[in-house]
Amino acid sequence: MSKQLINGKYKAVRQGNTITLFASAQVRCVDWHVKLERTTDLVSPPIHEFFLYTKKDCLEIPGVLNDSISLQFEDSDIWESVIVRDAGGEQKVPVVNFKTIIADQNAAWVTTSENYIVIANSIDESKDCRVIPEDNFFIATHKKVYGPDTLENCTVWQFKNCGK
Known part of the structure; x- marks a missing residue:
């Protein structure tokens, strides 16, 4: 490839x-x-x-x-x-x-609109997690595992639940 x-x-x-x-x-x-x-x-x-x-x-x-x-x-x-x-x-x-991010609600990468989701591998939900806009297309080998929510909340959820 x-x-x-x-x-x-x-x-x-x-x-x-x-x-x-x-x-x-x-x-x-x-x-x-x-x-x-x-x-x-x-x-x-x-x-x-x-x-x-x-x-x-x-x-x-x-x-x-x-x-x-x-x-x-x-x-x-x-x-x-x-x-x-x-x-x-x-x-x-x-x-x-991590604690600094949670405390800093004014960080530039944080958005307040609830239009993000977390997707993961359909077979093993702890693998290949991604935060994407809710209206994005994603490959059929993945499924939604969290959201819709804010980018910040989706990222926090991903950090706590994926890749373990």
């Missing part, structure tokens, strides 16, 4: 020794989701570095779909940021504390 880097928006959240990296992007593929992949480069000191991509050759639709993905990983060190490489280059994403 040929990969194509795409531009995205990112949020990295720490809860204890776990960091969850959230990514959202607009895609034109009806048969493929956005993917977030950790680099395998061995560097010293180690860094948290990821790539955001989609399939290069795909079944395109006339419009765009908003797609999101999250990835959790352990972090015993106290990293202040993670790196995501996308079509726009290297993006330094600050890691924020």
